[in-house]
């Protein structure tokens with residue numbers, strides 16, 4: 001769904017419109033901004049405020065991902081939503097309002113939750129320049145690793161197929177496909193038997209993955225069900241002996257997997273059953289048959305119609321499982337014992353017998369496969385079922401921050417996580433690697449190279465004898481010429497050294513100050529250009545060294561060992577490294593400060609600096625293009641204008657390597673002592689926020705969201721926070737009033753706080769996009785009560 005906006009016809013209009021900001025980040029920064037694609041997850045008040053401050057300066061495009069409908073609470077805080085839009089898609093309405101702010105920006109939206117987008121289009125977020133997420137809950141991550149592990153014990157000939165799709169082995173298309181190919185692999189290896197188990201600590205399998213069925217892509221939905229049928233047919237009719245070691249909960253589809261095996265061994269204190277009716281769903285016929293074949297018609301009917309989930313011991317009495325064990329290891333050992341029962345029976349004979357026993361059930365599905373598929377698809381696409389699934393999914397807590405963080409970290413897309421709650425604001429930047437070409441350093445000393453002038457400059461400066469110039473010419477020569485002349489005089493008397501200390505510089509300053517010829521009254525009048533020369537003694541004679549930030553970059557492995565994945569920045573750095581190695585210094589910046597001088601002499605000098613900078617930038621460009629060619633990178637990845645900018649600011653290159661939010665959330669110890677001992681430290685906000693996020697994950701509401709729950713929520717939040725602190729081995733406690741304060745907010749967003757924070761977050765995003773100005777590293781807290789703010793590197 002996209003709402004394209006026409007581009008403004010007049011380029012000059014655009015320059016006029018953006019005139020103020022062009023002074024800050026230049027054409028180069030504006031170009032990057034106009035080519036950027038920004039994704040916003042959740043159009044909360046904070047989210048739309050951030051986008052507002054990005055749309056106005058003219059980002060290329062934005063996409064809002066938000067599956068929420070507009071609520072009354074939204075209207076109270078979100079400036080971009082209006083009363084008559086209650087119940088409409090928040091993503092759509094926010095997109096339309098934001099697009100009105102700037103006709104040069106394109107915007108679109110996806111009216112789906114980020115969880116849904118992640119589950120269906122893994123790489124969706126990779127295409128963005130930056131992803132901004134507001135009000136996003138955390139989640140244990142699911143990785144791209146193989147979803148099943150197959151291992152074969154060569155001695156016993158027993159294969160183990162372990163389900164390992166975190167967090168709960170919910171059966172999506174990929175997991176089912178992997179189970180099916182795992183079984184094929186085991187069949188080819190002619191194993192004596194298979195043990196089916198799970199790597200999760202307390203779940204065998206949570207059954208079918210709800211995300212496969214919620215707002216599905218019809219083609220994938222069809223495919224999903226066919227693969228489920230195939231996998232069941234393969235497992236149910238598997239020629240070798242099969243045992244399920246059920247080391248955790250096995251509801252619905254999880255129970256079906258276990259029922260398809262010949263023998264079931266279950267760990268204590270979990271639940272198992274075909275509970276579909278409890279979920280408002282009807283179990284397909286072959287699910288029912290799988291159960292009936294194990295516990296009989298009568299018990300199946302009772303269990304299925306009530307949607308019963310049985311505790312392990314109940315399941316044992318019912319015959320739904322065959323043995324109970326204390327843990328998975330014991331289960332595996334019991335499973336091996338079961339399989340060894342068939343040691344003296346010919347595997348083909350055993351297999352054929354099993355297939356005959358199961359033949360009718362298998363044939364039933366084979367005959368009705370197409371019809372079963374159509375029934376499922378129609379049922380799943382029914383709006384009522386979808387409505388029901390939406391509610392069900394909300395009840396199944398949704399946490400998404402951690403997988404998103406991990407995914408974007410790997411894809412090297414910056415992630416900006418923000419939250420605005422009550423009087424508290426928080427911004428956290430995740431960048432794996434961010435490089436900055438600082439075009440606006442805090443203090444820039446002119447790069448004059450008077451201590452080591454290159455030949456053309458030396459020749460020109462040496463050609464002017466300041467002492468013999470007539471008064472008029474003297475008063476118009478550029479300060480640099482004067483400085484160079486007296487510097488050489490100074491060197492003559494100081495063994496060829498340039499002045500370094502303050503006292504030494506005073507000597508040089510005095511030489512310049514004393515240089516004018518006295519007038520008829522014996523007074524030495526110091527011209528403006530001589531004053532300037534004295535001024536430059538302080539700033540322009542420091543030896544040309546390579547700043548440590550730049551040296552670190554030139555010594556970085558990414559600069560030395562380039563690969564096909566190297567960014568243009570690193571290719572340019574490698575070329576720069578070669579120039580530095582051959583010339584012993586960074587390229588000349590090429591710009592000359594304004595100075596009191598006659599036009600001709602100033603321009604001559606300016607040309608010398610400009611030409612040298614051009615020559616050096618061209619050398620770096622040629623080398624960078626060569627490196628890119630050698631690496632097989634596209635030729636247009638390095639442009640001449642970019643190299644010029646890079647060389648001009650070569651002493652202001654910065655590299656930031658950040659840390660991954662998912663790692664931060666999975667860290668088991670955190671040394672907060674020094675912060676917590678400081679009564680003014682805002683670090684307690686971080687702890688409160690982490691507690692808040694865990695609260696949302698556990699209870700699916702904000703603490704204090706419901707008036708009658710404020711006090712119980714305070715207790716729950718306190719207990720969550722003290723658990724968090726003890727997980728981090730932190731002995732401090734959080735003051736009670738801090739917890740009360742957060743519960744008082746009840747999850748409310750205040751427009752004024754969101755507006756301030758939105759501006760700050762947008763500013764950080766602009767830094768990330770333009771690669772100018774160093775971004776925040778890495779967390780920012782804003783306390784709107786005291787108007788204090790703090791940054792922490794977490």
Ligand SMILES: CC/C=C\C/C=C\CCCC/C=C/C(=O)SCCNC(=O)CCNC(=O)[C@H](O)C(C)(C)COP(=O)(O)OP(=O)(O)OC[C@H]1O[C@@H](n2cnc3c(N)ncnc32)[C@H](O)[C@@H]1OP(=O)(O)O
Pocket residue numbers: 139140167168170202203205206207208209210211213249251252253254276279281282283284376379380385396397398399400
């Ligand atoms: C789906 C079919 C619908 C309609 C089609 C029409 C009809 C024909 C089909 C009928 C046959 C259907 C068969 C099925 O299998 S339906 C699925 C039924 N399964 C469940 O209802 C299980 C629900 N899950 C649980 O009860 C618990 O998660 C479980 C397994 C006991 C584990 O508990 P716990 O360890 O506390 O873990 P969490 O609850 O915190 O869950 C962790 C994490 O996993 C997500 N999740 C859980 N179950 C599923 C699932 N089935 N699909 C997708 N995701 C699931 C949960 O949301 C949590 O996610 P988070 O983001 O919060 O980390």
